[in-house]
Amino acid sequence: MENLIALLIAAPLLGAAVLLCGGRRLDAVGQWIGTLLSFASFAFGVVLFADLLGKDPEQRTLTQHLFSWIQVESFQADVAFRLDQLSMTFVLLITGVGSLIHLYSVGYMEHDERRRRFFGYLNLFLAAMLLLVLADNYLLLYVGWEGVGLASYLLIGFWQHKPSAATAAKKAFLVNRVGDMGLSIAIMLMFLWFGTFAFGPLLGGEGEPGMVGDASEGKLTAIGLMLLLAACGKSAQVPLQSWLGDAMEGPTPVSALIHAATMVTAGVYLIVRSGAIFNAAPDAQLVVTIVGAVTLLFGAIVGCAKDDIKKALAGSTMSQIGYMVLAAGLGPIGYVFAIMHLVTHGFFKAGLFLGAGSVMHGMNDEVDMRKYGGLRKYMPVTFVTFGLGYLAIIGFPGLSGFFSKDKIIEAAFAKGGTEGWILGGCALLGAAITAFYMTRVMLMTFFGEKRWQPDENGNEPHPHESPKVMTIPMIVLAVGSVAAGFLFNWQSSFIHWLEPITGHDHGHAPLSAGVITGATVACMVIGVAIAYGQYGRRPVPAVAPRGSVLTRAARRDLYQDDFNHVVLVRGGEHLTRSLVYVDHTLVDGVVNGTAASVGGLSGRMRRLQNGFVRSYAVSMFGGVAILIAATLLMRAV
Amino acid sequence: MSAQLAAYSTSTGEAFQFWVLGTVAVIGALCTVFMKKAVHSALCLAGTMIILAVFYLANGAYFLGIVQIVVYTGAIMMLFLFVVMLVGVTAADSLKETIKGQRWLALLCGLGFGILLIGGIGNASITEFNGLAQANANGNVEGLAALIFTKYVFAFEITGALLITAAIGAMVLTHRERTERAKTQRELSEERIREGKHIPPLPAPGVYARHNAVDIAGLLPDGTPSDLTVSKTLRERGQIRDVSTEALNDLKALEQRAEERLERTAIEPSTFKRPEEASK
Amino acid sequence: MNPVNYLYLAALLFSIGATGVLIRRNAIVVFMCIELMLNACNLTLVAFSRMHGNLDGQIIAFFTMVVAAAEVVVGLAIIVSLFRSRHSASVDDASLMKL
């Protein structure tokens, strides 16, 4: 059984290799190769899942050791995989959603001549993501971590002829690199203090405790904060969130797979996986929760102001991941719910993005929601699936989002103490705002009157339903986003499933679960109502009104990009330019100055060379005289 | 004691000779350096060399002394004189220095060098002084010969080879192969015509059939001397006798005498002045 | 009198000759000064041979003379040909060896 684990990664990796090196002769069938291999990987995942289910909950950890990767004295890094309940969950999510999105892309990218490469990149992403979640040590995880970063770079910048896309891709990679720095420093700290960075000995598992138990809290806090930095980069958490909005330059399936369902949740995986470290470092946990809370509000506010449907969804993604990080920061109370929300979010957010993609597909790639309106007539399937996703995300009772988000809010309160109240309040507020902006998106897109005009070269978009190959994945995901939550809570199966890895306790909620649920629903209703009042009752203006200060700030991502631009970009440019000057004038100048002075001196010396044999004779004669004098002096002394 | 003294000193006669001739030698050397004309330098040098020859003799180097006189003074210096004659007088003879500071540097070096040498010799402790008595026992020349043909025979042979080489070298250097045919008179005259100057042959020296020596410049109609009439070398040496004024004065005197003979009212006798002199 | 005086005299003559070499421009005179220096050397050799009481010094002086003769022959020949080509016997006129 263990050997299947490698195959999980091998299949998409093979696909990537074949598609990227295959050359033009594969252009015709490329997309199908990619899709097939991704489904194959999914099949392996299912088989392994069945195998795990067959095992006793405590023995549900498979490890596969391939070969020793780096080995220098005490520094040991192996290529080894670890499949337990946590990674299994991710494997299913990644391969499942991934495969669906492959399928969707077959239709979506139909007319792109560089389709083959697109699927190659997608497969590369799958492989890297699987490596990330299956790695048995932090260094190998780091490989996957940067691998997904690379894939996201390639896919965001897939339409490279658009400068905006290229810039966005670069930005994403760079911001992620800042996070990666955190991860690598964390690994170094682990090696420095524990002499290893493998999950088993470090974090423990299968019953026996890991080394982290023996470490002081300060050390673990340091490691935890570094891991958090990494998570912030990858999961677009404040303050490293700025890349996610621009990442929407990529093709929509990419946004769905990478920037909604899977890659951006890697940070949550990292924190949950390192739970043993965070559990022993309360300060680090507190910072994690704060980051999560801030981000969930930040993303929500940004999401409210965007007219670009994908950017609005991106804001919502940010905010939802904020929820997960918040939950992950709560420790054993929240780990399970973080993962649960992660999975459900994977379903409905992917569905929403695919819906958005389908809308754009029908609207000549128009992304401005103010140019949509009343589309429900034209694309019913999209409308329904999108609607289900919408209900799921705002936490409509009974749908998946409801269960997972509600649990997180409860957990936040259950943390207890003041911070419990604050965090819980933030989460509630977030739920209200979520409801608001998602309703806004829904209304502006599918309801009201049609607002699209012919574009400059006069061809008016003819909105139409997307082909089957695109709608089927949307339907599947919609079903998932409806049913998942309910399934997971059926005899709290999900909790039992993950408990052996993450542990779980209920904390001590200051309020009863019912009250909190009620509050959540109430907030949701309020949000929807406000949104309806603003966008449902009166027609939506085709050009954005100036809006309040907050709105304008939110449109500009709360000025975070401007800050980066002024401080980092401008400053960096000045720094490098001045350094270039220094290098040329100072460092090089010293050398050239020496050379010049020597040249000048010799030029002056040359004058002595006047060609008169008599002056030569004088110098020679004088020289002899001096020599004699010297010898005499020597004798005298 | 006296033996010691003998070891350290020489006869008063030699001392006297040394001081007198030494002074002369130094003066000769200085003249060699500072005489304006090469000829004079050569003569002074010859003098110095002869004195040196005397010193050689005094030092018991009889053979060398003779050789010095015969070879150096007799042959080499004559060679110098020949060359001086060939080259003639050149601008190089002037003692005016052209390179800045050269002279002072040279004097400084020479002075310093001399002082150093003398100082060095002064320091050197030359204790024992055994004359050439037994070295020259059976004749100086024989002694030399014995050495030359035994110990220094190779050096001797090599110097011989060197002399031969030098002789050949001198010939090679001075001998000039005539590459082009000598110009005929016809060609020369045609050349002159083409250049358009001195179409007639150069004027002859001498004046009024009185002075026909080669060093007297012929006079132009206005009475000024023409340098074309005397040879270049004389000109450069400045050995031209200018007889123009004297000739004109003679003419004047002749006319005057003619007047007296014809009892004419004499014009006041005034020596003729050349216009430029009058203007002065 | 101490025969060392001969050495002093030779030193004097040598320096005078050297100065002459440096001062005069007429190649022939320069040459003469060189001869003067050679003679000064010969004098020292002879004086030393007398002091040390063996004839080697004289032999060397003899060779010096021979070499000097050879040198004079060649040197004068060079001067003559130089004069032929440049119409001057000034050593300064041959100052082409400069940058």
Add this chain to the structure above:
Amino acid sequence: MSFPLLTATAVLPAIGAIATAAVPAAQRTAAKWLALLVSLGTLALAITVLVRFDPDGDRYQLTESHSWIAEFGVRYELGVDGIAVALIALTALLIPFIILAGWHDADPLETGSKRWRPTQGFFALILAVEAMVIISFEATDVFLFYIFFEAMLIPMYFLIGGFGDRAHEHGEKAASTQRSYAAVKFLLYNLVGGLIMLAAVIGLYVVAGNFSLQAIAEARANGTLDMATNTERWLFLGFFFAFAVKAPLWPLHTWLPNAMGEATAPVAVLITAVVDKVGTFAMLRFCLQLFPEASKWATPAILVLALISIVYGALLAVGQRDMKRLIAYASISHFGFIIMGIFAMTSQGQSGATLYMVNHGISTAALMLVAGFLISRRGSRLIADYGGVQKVAPVLAGTFLIGGLATLSLPGLAPFVSEFLVLVGTFTRYPVIGIIATFGIVLAALYVLVLYQRTMTGPVKPEVSAMPDLRVRELVVVAPLIALLIFLGVYPKPITDIVNPAVQQTMSDVHKKDPQPEVEAAK
């Protein structure tokens, strides 16, 4: 007396150089093929060395020793340890690619031109450099090493000064003046370094009485030869200065951008990937072994300089407008990493540094050669003259990107392994320096991606619209390098296994032990 394998490895390219230079002017192609064959033969010999070398055997293997200048105790002593073997293999591996990449770089400008057989000269010089580099990797006699360390400069001087980019934005005249400036600068810098080293070499002889590395190191180890502290420090500085110029270490780096900028891409690779490695290699072999105490004494200063090189080089790379100079500054940053790893005095750091030398050679070769192909198509080195190449020449762009990703040490590609080892090795002893150095990876991403974005992406510039994609010859050059990058990134064991024992010995020379993890110790 077995077959002198090491001598053969160095002598074959030397003979090849002479033979290539002797090829008559007409048969240019023959000369090229001859050079290529010789380099391949050398590669075969190097692989034999690699195979015959036993990682667990003596420190120096395949040794040869003959008396050379008996008066000064100079001996012709060769011997390789794991580090040397790895670098010899790298050199022998890269030269064929360099030759193949420079196939047309030295063709006469117009057919039947009267230039003195430029082609033969070019390839002969490359082979000569290879011979000298290999023997300086093999030499275990300080004097022997010094001779070839210096002699290398001569062929390099001609390669830099004699063969520039075919088309130059400032015109041929300006190009030649800049070229000669660069060549002279290269020569002067390295000569100054070499002379100071010569003084140190003589000093060492005065102190030790012979030149044999093994003898001296042994004497140092068992205390029969003890130097006065100051003497040792001065000698160390003398050696280190030369190596730091060659490496190059800030602030002695300014010759590298000129040299790499003006030389043709293959020659630039020769400089940075092959010749400069001698400097870092020599630090590891000579500085540490001969002057362990002084090395420890100088470590803090050197680490700071290395740190400056890392950050400074990366920042300047960001600021460059000329892509070859950009790569040059990137190399300066990478050499900072190597030197940092060497002087971190941990086995991870030093193994990492050695691995880094190899990987940096391969990755820079890949990036620089592709850049060279790009430049040869457009005739300009300015980044601003490109744009949208990815659309017209996807394969070229792809290989360029992979080379770039290797340069920013993306996990999965070879340089990551070495860079991480160096960082960890430094971090375990000097955490602050390690953390600051980690910023280097962000800056690396910055300059590589900016370079890629400006040249390859965006709308297609009219000048590049007709640009042909990689030709077969160029693919043959690039593909193996990339394959190697990936292989060594996934499975670096072959090299680490060879290098580790040697590094352990070096560590024992300087009497250093790896720091022990605290918690484990506590347990």
